[in-house]
Amino acid sequence: xxxxxxxxxxxxxxxxxxxxxxxxxxxxxxxxxxxxxxxxxxxxxxxxxxxxxxxxxxxxxxxxxxxxxxxxxxxxxxxxxxxxxxxxxxxxxxxxxxxxxxxxxxxxxxxxxxxxxxxxxxxxxxxxxxxxxxxxxxxxxxxxxxxxxxxxxxxxxxxxxxxxxxxxxxxxxxxxxxxxxxxxxxxxxxxxxxxxxxxxxxxxxxxxxxxxxxxxxxxxxxxxxxxxxxxxxxxxxxxxxxxxxxxxxxxxxxxxxxxxxxxxxxxxxxxxxxxxxxxxxxxxxxxxxxxxxxxxxxxxxxxxxxxxxxxxxxxxxxxxxxxxxxxxxxxxxxxxxxxxxxxxxxxxxxxxxxxxxxxxxxxxxxxxxxxxxxxxxxxxxxxxxxxxxxxxxxxxxxxxxxxxxxxxxxxxxxxxxxxxxxxxxxxxxxxxxxxxxxxxxxxxxxx
Amino acid sequence: xxxxxxxxxxxxxxxxxxxxxxxxxxxxxxxxxxxxxxxxxxxxxxxxxxxxxxxxxxxxxxxxxxxxxxxxxxxxxxxxxxxxxxxxxxxxxxxxxxxxxxxxxxxxxxxxxxxxxxxxxxxxxxxxxxxxxxxxxxxxxxxxxxxxxxxxxxxxxxxxxxxxxxxxxxxxxxxxxxxxxxxxxxxxxxxxxxxxxxxxxxxxxxxxxxxxxxxxxxxxxxxxxxxxxxxxxxxxxxxxxxxxxxxxxxxxxxxxxxxxxxxxxxxxxxxxxxxxxxxxxxxxxxxxxxxxxxxxxxxxxxxxxxxxxxxxxxxxxxxxxxxxxxxxxxxxxxxxxxxxxxxxxxxxxxxxxxxxxxxxxxxxxxxxxxxxxxxxxxxxxxxxxxxxxxxxxxxxxxxxxxxxxxxxxxxxxxxxxxxxxxxxxxxxxxxxx
Numbered sequence: 001x002x003x004x005x006x007x008x009x010x011x012x013x014x015x016x017x018x019x020x021x022x023x024x025x026x027x028x029x030x031x032x033x034x035x036x037x038x039x040x041x042x043x044x045x046x047x048x049x050x051x052x053x054x055x056x057x058x059x060x061x062x063x064x065x066x067x068x069x070x071x072x073x074x075x076x077x078x079x080x081x082x083x084x085x086x087x088x089x090x091x092x093x094x095x096x097x098x099x100x101x102x103x104x105x106x107x108x109x110x111x112x113x114x115x116x117x118x119x120x121x122x123x124x125x126x127x128x129x130x131x132x133x134x135x136x137x138x139x140x141x142x143x144x145x146x147x148x149x150x151x152x153x154x155x156x157x158x159x160x161x162x163x164x165x166x167x168x169x170x171x172x173x174x175x176x177x178x179x180x181x182x183x184x185x186x187x188x189x190x191x192x193x194x195x196x197x198x199x200x201x202x203x204x205x206x207x208x209x210x211x212x213x214x215x216x217x218x219x220x221x222x223x224x225x226x227x228x229x230x231x232x233x234x235x236x237x238x239x240x241x242x243x244x245x246x247x248x249x250x251x252x253x254x255x256x257x258x259x260x261x262x263x264x265x266x267x268x269x270x271x272x273x274x275x276x277x278x279x280x281x282x283x284x285x286x287x288x289x290x291x292x293x294x295x296x297x298x299x300x301x302x303x304x305x306x307x308x309x310x311x312x313x314x315x316x317x318x319x320x321x322x323x324x325x326x327x328x329x330x331x332x333x334x335x336x337x338x339x340x341x342x343x344x345x346x347x348x349x350x351x352x353x354x355x356x357x358x359x360x361x362x363x364x365x366x367x368x369x370x371x372x373x374x375x376x377x378x379x380x381x382x383x384x385x386x387x388x389x390x391x392x393x394x395x396x397x398x399x400x401x402x403x404x405x406x407x408x409x410x411x412x413x414x415x416x417x418x419x420x421x422x423x424x425x426x427x428x429x430x431x432x433x434x435x436x437x438x439x440x441x442x443x444x445x446x447x
Numbered sequence: 448x449x450x451x452x453x454x455x456x457x458x459x460x461x462x463x464x465x466x467x468x469x470x471x472x473x474x475x476x477x478x479x480x481x482x483x484x485x486x487x488x489x490x491x492x493x494x495x496x497x498x499x500x501x502x503x504x505x506x507x508x509x510x511x512x513x514x515x516x517x518x519x520x521x522x523x524x525x526x527x528x529x530x531x532x533x534x535x536x537x538x539x540x541x542x543x544x545x546x547x548x549x550x551x552x553x554x555x556x557x558x559x560x561x562x563x564x565x566x567x568x569x570x571x572x573x574x575x576x577x578x579x580x581x582x583x584x585x586x587x588x589x590x591x592x593x594x595x596x597x598x599x600x601x602x603x604x605x606x607x608x609x610x611x612x613x614x615x616x617x618x619x620x621x622x623x624x625x626x627x628x629x630x631x632x633x634x635x636x637x638x639x640x641x642x643x644x645x646x647x648x649x650x651x652x653x654x655x656x657x658x659x660x661x662x663x664x665x666x667x668x669x670x671x672x673x674x675x676x677x678x679x680x681x682x683x684x685x686x687x688x689x690x691x692x693x694x695x696x697x698x699x700x701x702x703x704x705x706x707x708x709x710x711x712x713x714x715x716x717x718x719x720x721x722x723x724x725x726x727x728x729x730x731x732x733x734x735x736x737x738x739x740x741x742x743x744x745x746x747x748x749x750x751x752x753x754x755x756x757x758x759x760x761x762x763x764x765x766x767x768x769x770x771x772x773x774x775x776x777x778x779x780x781x782x783x784x785x786x787x788x789x790x791x792x793x794x795x796x797x798x799x800x801x802x803x804x805x806x807x808x809x810x811x812x813x814x815x816x817x818x819x820x821x822x823x824x825x826x827x828x829x830x831x832x833x834x835x836x837x838x839x840x841x842x843x844x845x846x847x848x849x850x851x852x853x854x855x856x857x858x859x860x861x862x863x864x865x866x867x868x869x870x871x872x873x874x875x876x877x878x879x880x
Contacts, residue, residue: 005562006664009513012551017527018477043475044815045453074729082739086729090805093812095728112812139742146745146774149695153590211453257692260580260588291530292521301517304576307584327584359525366527370544373476374819 017362019403020369022396025382026214030222032201032229037382037392038214038221041375047116047210047217048375049123050383051107053198054317056237057172060103064178065194067148068141068186070098070105073195075136078129082136085122092118096126103172103239103317104387105198110376113211120224127199127228132188145180152177155255156327159262159428162253162447163323166424167245167266173318201225202233205386209379242319244268247422250337250438253447254431261333261429262325265340267422269313269320270413272390278401279413284311285360286410287347287418288324290367292359294343299326305336315388322417330430334437337425344420351411360410365399455818455842457828458651460658464667465639468658469828469838470651473821479647480821481553482542483561484829486642486673487635488535488761489613498615499623501534502578503631507541508532509570511556512563516570519556526552529822536613536753536761537674538830544822547648551657557643558661561636566628575620582614590693594873595700595770596753602687603702603766603869608676637668644829644838647821675763680704681867690876696745698772699779701786702869705751707763709835716848717855718767719758721863722749723806724798724856725789726769730805732789733769743782744773759840760830767863779872787864794861797853811845 027037059066074096075082089096094111096119107127111119151157161176168174208217222229245268270277281289288295288311299309309326328336372378372395385394426447427434438444460468492499510516523530523543530543541560543553586592597612604610643662645654681704706714726733726749737744751758751767758765769786798806818824818841828838840847 003666005512005666007512007559007562008555008661008664011513011522012555014526014552015548017546018548020477041475043473044819046812046815046819083730083735087801087805090728090730090809093808095812110812110816112808112815136739139739142742142774143738143745146696146772150590150745150772153693153695155588258588260583290524292517292524297517300577301573304573305580307577307581327580327588329580329583359521362527363524366524366546367529369476369527369546370478370529370820370822373478373544373821376816376819 017365019399020396024214025392025395026218027392028218030201030206030218030225030229032231033233034201034204034206034229036206036218036221037386038208038217039378039382040212040214041209041378042211044375045113045211046110046375047113047208047212048379049109049119050207050379051123052205052383052387053105054203054237054239054387055103055105055198057239059194059198060172061175062178062182063100063175064182065186065190066100066105066198067178068137068144068183069191069194070100071144072132072137072140072191073098073126073130075140076131076133077125078131079125088122089119094119096123106383116210116212116217117220117224120220124225124228128231130195132191134188137186137188137191141183141186145183148177148183149180155258155262155428158253158255159264159426162251162426162428163264163266163424166251166426167321168242169246171242171318172239173242173316197234200232200234201229203236205383207379207382207386209375209382239318245321245422245424247424249425249443249445251426251447252431252435252438252444253426253428255428256430256432258430259330260327261330261427261434262327263333263337263340263425263427265324265423265425267322267417267424269322269417271320272315272388272394276409276413276416278398279405279409280313280417281364281402282357282360282405282410283347283414283418284313284322285364286352286356287311287343290360290363294347295324295340298339298343299336303339305329305332315384317388330433333427333429333434334441337438337441341420344418344423348415348419352407354407357407357410361402361405365402368398457838460655462638462659462663464663464665465637465670466658466662467642467832468655469642469644469832470649470654471644471646471824471828472649472651473646474648476821477547477648478544478821479547479550479645479649480542480544480825481550481557482540482644482825482829483557484538484540484642484826484833485636486537486640486670486833487539488537490536490608490674490676491635494607495619496623496627497611497619498578498613499627499631500539501613501615502574502620502623503628504532504534504539505574505578506566506570506628507560507564509574510565511560512565513559514556519560522552522556528553534613535757538760538833540826540830542822542826544820550645550649554657554661558665561638561641561662562665564632566625568625571623571625571628575623578620579617586614590691590695591698591873594698595768595871598689598871599700599702599766599768599869600753602685602871603681604678604764606676606678608674609678609764634671637670638662638665639667639670642829642832644825646825646828673762675707675709677763681869684867685869686872688872688874691873692876694873694875696772697775697779697872697874699870699872700771701769701783703767703863703866705758705765705767708758708765709762714855715758717851717859718863719751720798720803720806720848720851720856721793721859722751722767723809724793724802725749728809732793733786736789737782737785741785743777744771746772760834762834779870783870790860790864794857794864797857803853807845807849810848814841814845
C-alpha cells in the first residue's frame with residue numbers, strides 16, 4: 001500500500017499581473033515610401049522579417065494568381081534558379097516563404113541574427129528579379145491546384161468558405177477559394193503583372209523583430225532592399241468596407257459520408273481601434289475564447305459533444321468578424337446548436353459575474369503577452385496590426401485598455417455584438433441525418 | 448556555417464522522492480514556462496486498453512485532491528496562463544506558460560494532480576466522449592485520417608507496444624474504468640517517473656525550494672519499466688492499401704528502421720542527416736527531383752519518429768519515413784523506385800560538403816526557433832531529460848549533427864536502401880472531383 005501524499009492544501013497567493021513596459025519600437029519611412037518598423041527582441045539569436053502587401057478587391061475575388069505567386073515568387077531570379085535560391089537561404093540557417101492571408105500577401109523570412117544583411121539581400125533579389133520561368137510556373141500552378149483539391153476535401157475548409165459567403169455575399173470577403181481549374185489557367189505573364197502591381201514598396205509594410213538593434217535593422221533594410229525601394233511605386237490598393245453581416249437561418253452543405261457536423265457561426269465585430277474593442281475581447285473570452293469559457297464548459301466538459309469549441313474575432317482591412325466553430329457528432333448536431341445559441345443568448349441577456357470578468361481580464365492580458373513573447377509571434381502580430389492600419393503602439397496599449405474595462409462596458413459590448421439574432425449559421429455534414437432536427441430550430445436552406 | 452555564442456543555461460536537482468527538477472533561467476520576457484513530463488506514453492498502455500495513456504492525460508485536467516473539476520484550468524487562465532498537454536509514443540507532457548509571479552500556482556496545481564488526481568465515473572464518461580470527438584475530428588472525418596502516424600506502425604511492426612493505435616479503439620475507450628485509471632496513475636505517475644522543468648523568468652535556487660515545498664510530500668515509488676521495444680527488421684517487404692472515400696488523391700508512406708535513438712545516438716543522427724539531405728527543405732534531393740524537376744508529386748518529405756521530428760523523444764524503434772502525396776501521374780511503384788535510386792545514389796557518393804553545411808545551419812536555425820517560446824523550451828528540456836537523461840542535448844544537437852561524417856551518412860543510406868520496407872498506400876475510393 002502506497003503512502004498517502006502530503007500535498008499543500010491551500011492555493012498559493014500570487015501577485016497581481018504586471019503590465020508590460022512600453023516597447024522601444026522604431027518606426028520609419030524608408031525610401032520608396034516603405035513604412036517600416038523594427039523592434040529588438042533578445043532571447044534567441046534570430047531575426048524575423050515580415051513584408052505585407054494589401055490585395056485589391058479584384059485580386060481577392062479572383063485569388064488564383066496571388067495564390068500561385070506565393071510559391072512561384074521563389075521559383076527563380078536573374079541570379080539564382082529555384083534550387084540554388086533555396087540553398088542560399090538554408091546556408092543562413094533561415095527560411096523564407098509567402099502566403100495569402102485573406103486580403104493580403106505576406107512575405108516572411110527568418111535567419112540567424114548575424115545574417116540579417118544576407119537574408120535581406122535574398123528578399124530584395126526575389127522582389128526585384130523574380131523571373132517566373134514558364135516551366136516552373138506550370139508545375140507550381142498544378143501543384144497548387146492539387147493542394148486546393150485536398151483542402152476542399154476537408155470539412156472545416158468547406159464550412160469556413162460557406163460562412164464567408166453567407167456573411168459577406170458579393171463583397172470580396174465572400175469569395176470562395178480559387179478552384180483547381182482557375183489555378184491551372186494562371187500563366188507566367190499574369191504573375192509578372194501581379195508582381196508589378198502588388199509587390200511595390202509604397203503599399204507595403206515592413207516589420208523586423210529579432211536580436212538586432214532596431215535602428216541598425218532598419219539601416220540594413222535600407223541598404224539591402226535599396227534596388228527594390230528605388231524600383232518605383234504604384235497605387236495603394238483600396239478596398240471598400242464590408243456591409244454588416246446578414247443574419248438568420250442555417251445554411252446546410254451536404255457532405256456524405258460524415259461522422260461529424262462542422263458548425264460555424266459568424267457576425268460583425270468592432271475594429272481594434274473602436275472604444276469597445278477590449279470590452280468585446282473580454283466578452284468573447286467569457287463566451288468561448290478561453291478554455292474555461294461558457295461554451296467549452298457546456299459543449300465539451302458538460303455534454304461531451306465536441307473536442308474543441310472556440311470563438312474568436314478576425315480582423316481584415318474591410319471588416320472585423322466574430323467567428324465560432326465546433327465539430328460535433330452527427331447525432332447531436334441540433335442539440336449542440338441549441339446550446340451554442342443558448343450561451344450567446346444568455347450572455348447578452350443575463351450578463352456576467354465579476355469573477356468571470358477578472359478571470360477573462362487576466363487571461364486576455366496573459367495570452368496577449370504570450371503571443372507577443374516570441375520573435376515570430378511579435379513579428380506576425382505587428383504585421384497583422386499594420387495590415388489593418390493599427391499603430392504598433394497597440395502592443396503596449398492593449399493590455400492597459402483591457403485592464404481598465406468595466407463590467408458594464410463588457411456587458412454592453414456583448415449586447416451590441418454577440419446577439420444570436422445578429423449571426424449567420426452554417427453546417428457541413430450528413431444532410432439526411434441533420435436536416436430534420438435542424439429544421440425544428442430554424443429555417444434551413446441547402447447550400 | 449553561421450554560429451552564435453548565445454547560450455541557454457540549465458541547472459538541475461533531484462528531490463528525495465526521485466523527481467528530477469530542471470531550471471533554465473532567461474529574463475528576456477516576463478513569462479515562465481512550466482512542464483511536467485511523465486515517462487509513459489501509448490507504447491506502455493495495457494493490452495485491451497488502447498488509447499488509455501491519452502485518455503488519462505485528459506483525466507489529469509479534471510481536478511485533483513484540492514482542486515475541483517474545471518478549477519485547475521480556471522486558476523491557470525485566471526492567472527494569465529495558457530496551457531496544454533500531449534501524449535506521444537513514450538511520453539506524456541503537461542505544460543503551461545504564465546506571468547512569472549504565478550509560478551507557484553502552476554507548481555501547486557501540477558503537484559496536486561501528480562499526487563492525487565480526482566477521477567470520477569462522471570468525469571471519465573465525459574472525457575471518453577470528448578476523446579471520441581477528438582478522434583472523429585482528427586481521423587474519422589478527415590481525408591488521410593491517421594495517415595501516416597496510426598496506419599504505418601500497424602503495418603511496420605508486429606508487437607503490441609509498437610503496432611497498436613495510440614488514439615485507441617472506441618470499444619477499448621468505452622470499457623475503461625475508474626479502477627484502470629487508479630492503477631495507471633499508481634504505476635506511471637510517481638515522481639521518480641517524471642521530470643519537472645521551469646524555463647524563463649526564474650531563479651534556479653527558488654525553483655528548487657518551491658519544487659520541494661509542493662512536490663516533496665508525494666511519496667517515492669519505484670520507477671516502472673519502460674522501453675526500448677526492439678523488433679527485428681522486416682524479413683520481407685510489406686504493402687497495405689487503404690481505400691479512403693474522403694481523399695481526393697493518392698498518398699503513400701515508406702517506413703524503414705533506424706538505429707536506437709537513445710543507445711546508439713551517434714549512428715541514429717547519421718539517419719537524421721540523411722533524412723534532411725533527402726527530404727527536408729526545397730533544395731533537398733527528393734523535393735528537387737520529384738516535385739520540381741520530374742513533377743510527379745505534390746509533396747514529399749522525410750522524417751523520423753511517429754509524428755515527424757519526434758525521433759529524439761522516443762526510444763527504439765523509431766521509423767524513418769518518406770511521405771508522398773501525388774496526383775497519380777506515376778504509380779506508387781514508379782515513385783518508390785525513384786526514391787530507391789536517390790537512396791542508392793546517396794549511399795554511393797555520399798552527401799556533399801555544401802549539403803552537410805546546409806543541414807547544420809538549418810538545424811541551428813530550427814533549434815533556436817524551437818526554444819523561442821518558454822513553454823516549448825520547458826517541454827523540450829523535460830522530454831529530453833526523461834528519454835535521454837540529458838536536457839542539454841537540445842542545445843548540443845546542432846554540434847552533434849555537424850560532427851556526423853559523410854561516410855556515416857553513406858552507410859545509413861546504404862542500410863535504408865537495403866531494408867525490406869513497409870509501404871502504406873491511401874487510394875481515393877470516392878469519385879474524383
